[in-house]
Amino acid sequence: xxxxxxxxxxxxxxxxxxxxxxxxxxxxxxxxxxxxxxxxxxxxxxxxxxxxxxxxxxxxxxxxxxxxxxxxxxxxxxxxxxxxxxxxxxxxxxxxxxxxxxxxxxxxxxxxxxxxxxxxxxxxxxxxxxxxxxxxxxxxxxxxxxxxxxxxxxxxxxxxxxxxxxxxxxxxxxxxxxxxxxxxxxxxxxxxxxxxxxxxxxxxxxxxxxxxxxxxxxxxxxxxxxxxxxxxxxxxxxxxxxxxxxxxxxxxxxxxxxxxxxxxxxxxxxxxxxxxxxxxxxxxxxxxxxxxxxxxxxxxxxxxxxxxxxxxxxxxxxxxxxxxxxxxxxxxxxxxxxxxxxxxxxxxxxxxxxxxxxxxxxxxxxxxxxxxxxxxxxxxxxxxxxxxxxxxxxxxxxxxxxxxxxxxxxxxxxxxxxxxxxxxxxxxxxxxxxxxxxxxxxxxxxxxxxxxxxxxxxxxxxxxxxxxxxxxxxxxxxxxxxxxxxxxxxxxxxxxxxxxxxxxxxxxxxxxxxxxxxxxxxxxxxxxxxxxxxxxxxxxxxxxxxxxxxxxxxxxxxxxxxxxxxxxxxxxxxxxxxxxxxxxxxxxxxxxxxxxxxxxxxxxxxxxxxxxxxxxxxxxxxxxxxxxxxxxxxxxxxxxxxxxxxxxxxxxxxxxxxxxxxxxxxxxxxxxxxxxxxxxxxxxxxxxxxxxxxxxxxxxxxxxxxxxxxxxxxxxxxxxxxxxxxxxxxxxxxxxxxxxxxxxxxxxxxxxxxxxxxxxxxxxxxxxxxxxxxxxxxxxxxxxxxxxxxxxxxxxxxxxxxxxxxxxxxxxxxxxxxxxxxxxxxx
Ligand SMILES: [Zn+2]
Numbered sequence: 001x002x003x004x005x006x007x008x009x010x011x012x013x014x015x016x017x018x019x020x021x022x023x024x025x026x027x028x029x030x031x032x033x034x035x036x037x038x039x040x041x042x043x044x045x046x047x048x049x050x051x052x053x054x055x056x057x058x059x060x061x062x063x064x065x066x067x068x069x070x071x072x073x074x075x076x077x078x079x080x081x082x083x084x085x086x087x088x089x090x091x092x093x094x095x096x097x098x099x100x101x102x103x104x105x106x107x108x109x110x111x112x113x114x115x116x117x118x119x120x121x122x123x124x125x126x127x128x129x130x131x132x133x134x135x136x137x138x139x140x141x142x143x144x145x146x147x148x149x150x151x152x153x154x155x156x157x158x159x160x161x162x163x164x165x166x167x168x169x170x171x172x173x174x175x176x177x178x179x180x181x182x183x184x185x186x187x188x189x190x191x192x193x194x195x196x197x198x199x200x201x202x203x204x205x206x207x208x209x210x211x212x213x214x215x216x217x218x219x220x221x222x223x224x225x226x227x228x229x230x231x232x233x234x235x236x237x238x239x240x241x242x243x244x245x246x247x248x249x250x251x252x253x254x255x256x257x258x259x260x261x262x263x264x265x266x267x268x269x270x271x272x273x274x275x276x277x278x279x280x281x282x283x284x285x286x287x288x289x290x291x292x293x294x295x296x297x298x299x300x301x302x303x304x305x306x307x308x309x310x311x312x313x314x315x316x317x318x319x320x321x322x323x324x325x326x327x328x329x330x331x332x333x334x335x336x337x338x339x340x341x342x343x344x345x346x347x348x349x350x351x352x353x354x355x356x357x358x359x360x361x362x363x364x365x366x367x368x369x370x371x372x373x374x375x376x377x378x379x380x381x382x383x384x385x386x387x388x389x390x391x392x393x394x395x396x397x398x399x400x401x402x403x404x405x406x407x408x409x410x411x412x413x414x415x416x417x418x419x420x421x422x423x424x425x426x427x428x429x430x431x432x433x434x435x436x437x438x439x440x441x442x443x444x445x446x447x448x449x450x451x452x453x454x455x456x457x458x459x460x461x462x463x464x465x466x467x468x469x470x471x472x473x474x475x476x477x478x479x480x481x482x483x484x485x486x487x488x489x490x491x492x493x494x495x496x497x498x499x500x501x502x503x504x505x506x507x508x509x510x511x512x513x514x515x516x517x518x519x520x521x522x523x524x525x526x527x528x529x530x531x532x533x534x535x536x537x538x539x540x541x542x543x544x545x546x547x548x549x550x551x552x553x554x555x556x557x558x559x560x561x562x563x564x565x566x567x568x569x570x571x572x573x574x575x576x577x578x579x580x581x582x583x584x585x586x587x588x589x590x591x592x593x594x595x596x597x598x599x600x601x602x603x604x605x606x607x608x609x610x611x612x613x614x615x616x617x618x619x620x621x622x623x624x625x626x627x628x629x630x631x632x633x634x635x636x637x638x639x640x641x642x643x644x645x646x647x648x649x650x651x652x653x654x655x656x657x658x659x660x661x662x663x664x665x666x667x668x669x670x671x672x673x674x675x676x677x678x679x680x681x682x683x684x685x686x687x688x689x690x691x692x693x694x695x696x697x698x699x700x701x702x703x704x705x706x707x708x709x710x711x712x713x714x715x716x717x718x719x720x721x722x723x724x725x726x727x728x729x730x731x732x733x734x735x736x737x738x739x740x741x742x743x744x745x746x747x748x749x750x751x752x753x754x755x756x757x758x759x760x761x762x763x764x765x766x767x768x769x770x771x772x773x774x775x776x777x778x779x780x781x782x783x784x785x786x787x788x789x790x791x792x793x794x795x796x797x798x799x800x801x802x803x804x805x806x807x808x809x810x811x812x813x814x815x816x817x818x819x820x821x822x823x824x825x826x827x
Contacts, residue, residue, distance in 0.1 A: 065212070090110050112148075207804060241283075310327060364436075374422065405471075517536040535585075754785045
């Protein structure tokens with residue numbers, strides 16, 4: 001039978017087919033009943049291509065980019081023949097309706113619904129559902145397409161999907177085994193959920209650190225759909241979840257968005273009730289953190305929703321769950337198809353109202369803060385501008401010389417002197433509610449129980465001075481870009497050291513074999529004062545570089561790096577360039593642990609940081625191999641967040657310590673610190689919560705258990721740490737630093753070692769921190785260094801690479817690699 005179907009496809013595929021009856025069903029196309037096998041990513045895309053060929057008047061498929069592993073990213077536009085013909089006009093009309101494009105919008109009241117599938121690669125039922133949804137829209141729901149453009153992203157994370165499916169296909173038995181202990185239900189590290197760099201793409205919408213997100217946002221912001229659904233899966237014992245979402249809702253969410261979610265949910269319920277399928281609403285999945293596939297669209301005016309089917313990477317084609325039910329892929333994809341179609345139905349039936357209410361969302365004249373003003377390091381301002389550009393958020397330069405308002409540095413009212421370099425972001429612009437969500441100092445939390453971090457305010461994340469002003473600050477369009485400098489022949493060249501741009505410049509020099517020095521003390525030369533960490537490139541050090549000046553010029557220009565020329569090694573104020581306080585940067589060989597025991601997210605952050613941000617080589621070593629590898633090949637070993645109990649056996653711990661004593665450097669991030677806290681030879685120790693706090697927990701009523709527990713939590717909150725910026729780990733920083741704390745585990749200050757950054761207060765600048773958790777936080781470590789023999793253990797209690805968005809923390813890691821305990825030696 002399968003062969004016959006394939007033959008028919010081949011035969012009929014060569015004729016133009018235009019009627020609904022001749023559209024291949026997914027099962028016909030795939031050669032198996034949909035849901036009885038997992039379809040590889042290319043099969044999903046090929047099905048969409050086939051349907052486009054069959055009904056070109058109603059389906060338009062476009063590629064919007066590709067992944068790290070070079071798989072294509074696609075969007076399908078599905079609508080009536082008339083609408084597909086006028087697609088560009090419909091898109092422009094929509095933008096005109098909300099002020100993102102000049103001109104009068106001719107009200108055509110067409111609903112734009114965007115359905116996103118499989119952002120988590122191992123939540124694999126959804127791309128199957130995408131195929132069936134496409135088929136059903138065209139064959140059964142033509143009526144809705146008359147006034148609705150449906151945009152389908154069938155596979156947002158193809159690298160993750162194929163990682164899962166390739167593993168499943170090579171692992172599963174035939175027929176599939178419903179015993180959950182079977183290997184086909186237990187994915188190996190890192191699992192198929194994340195993308196190539198092991199990022200969670202459903203936490204990346206705002207930060208856009210990943211290519212999938214970056215390319216998607218370009219199209220998303222060109223379209224600005226009215227409804228956006230992100231299809232997911234949850235644990236195998238959960239039923240189905242759909243809107244309305246749980247509290248907390250961010251304040252930018254309008255009453256209409258709340259109400260219409262409920263209407264959509266009720267429509268789904270009608271279909272689910274008819275089949276007797278279980279579901280829940282208004283619990284667990286909130287709308288607060290802005291970087292999700294539901295909140296991002298919501299803060300951009302859409303009905304942004306998450307739908308969750310029970311299943312996930314564990315479910316395979318079928319699994320026996322705790323409720324005595326065999327959950328199958330067929331069932332999972334059927335539910336997702338039903339909720340998807342019900343969403344399109346609701347959009348179509350309410351198209352006019354969707355357009356009207358969508359337009360109202362973009363009136364931002366009544367927001368409390370009218371302007372956010374930021375000043376500081378030019379590189380940091382530039383990287384903030386790059387982020388704003390990704391969301392088509394506009395900004396200008398200040399024309400005022402002083403602003404007053406809420407001062408981010410103090411958390412109080414105050415004023416700030418500025419000049420024309422200060423950046424002004426106005427709230428009264430079409431993307432104003434997103435501006436508010438990203439900039440405001442402290443988002444209002446209607447409920448402390450949330451699914452994610454509660455603080456992300458951009459001025460803190462980018463290390464900029466900032467004011468939030470309730471009056472509009474005068475501004476004008478931005479000044480043109482800085483001019484590139486041409487270096488001339490002299491003794492040496494000095495670069496500042498404050499930002500990731502400076503770090504990239506150093507990495508580029510090392511890659512080209514330059515010898516670079518850095519200063520551990522401030523010095524003055526040619527009437528310029530250079531701070532700690534400044535890089536020095538002398539002609540004398542670099543005689544081995546052919547065309548030294550030309551090469552340096554090229555690198556500096558490529559990186560848009562400004563260098564100050566010095567004409568002598570004799571400084572006006574010491575140290576001189578030849579001083580022992582000015583050291584050679586070693587060309588560090590860096591390794592990182594990956595695999596079982598490490599957090600795949602944290603490992604991925606390190607991997608992505610080296611490859612895509614710093615552009616510096618990194619060797620990844622599997623934890624399974626730790627016992628047998630030769631550590632002497634590396635200067636630095638990074639331990640991402642993780643649980644290393646099984647990795648650091650007694651033998652392996654001895655091996656690690658011996659390597660450090662001989663001069664090696666360990667950089668331990670977040671949970672990796674647990675491997676050393678309270679252990680022999682280490683001065684790192686936990687700071688425990690008080691006993692009376694614990695006792696109180698025992699009196700908690702059962703119904704209050706979750707809420708009471710949240711008193712012990714910190715769910716991503718911003719604190720101000722004291723910094724010893726004379727320590728090389730803090731070169732380039734001020735004497736205080738806003739840190740994002742992701743959990744309540746606290747470590748005492750080091751007795752022997754350097755407390756490079758630590759909390760000497762427990763003021764919460766933004767986000768949620770439970771009362772109990774706060775009690776033990778005063779006088780605790782944020783970053784520190786402990787010597788052992790010739791080497792060091794460097795502790796990063798707070799993970800500065802978390803989701804790659806805390807821009808201002810990244811230099812601490814770079815300093816740890818290149819400047820801390822800098823034993824320049826050849827391996
Ligand atoms: Zn998910």
